[in-house]
Amino acid sequence: MKYVVILLVLLALGVGYYIVQKKKTSSSSDPLRTTSSNVISMDSHRKAKQSPGEQPCSSCKKKNGKLIFYAQDNGTVVGLCKDCQSKAKKRDMLPL
Numbered sequence: 001m002k003y004v005v006i007l008l009v010l011l012a013l014g015v016g017y018y019i020v021q022k023k024k025t026s027s028s029s030d031p032l033r034t035t036s037s038n039v040i041s042m043d044s045h046r047k048a049k050q051s052p053g054e055q056p057c058s059s060c061k062k063k064n065g066k067l068i069f070y071a072q073d074n075g076t077v078v079g080l081c082k083d084c085q086s087k088a089k090k091r092d093m094l095p096l
């Protein structure tokens, strides 16, 4: 019977330890802070996504708004403006 009691005590300690650890992890991660950091990362991500629009077209070198990126046969990637998209389609280039 002694072994059963020891086993039960160990089990209780294990469960207690598990609950304490769970409480620690949930309380340490401030929900407000995590959401604010997520917003910041999203903003920087949006800014990074907007920057390709400022790049000149690989074909006509004009800053013609948003570029669409195509993969060439030799593996290089080119950014083409709206005017040059028809050329890319004729050459069977794959939009990325």
Ligand SMILES: [Zn+2]
Binding pocket: 057, 058, 059, 060, 061, 062, 064, 080, 081, 082, 083, 084
């Ligand atoms: Zn162009």
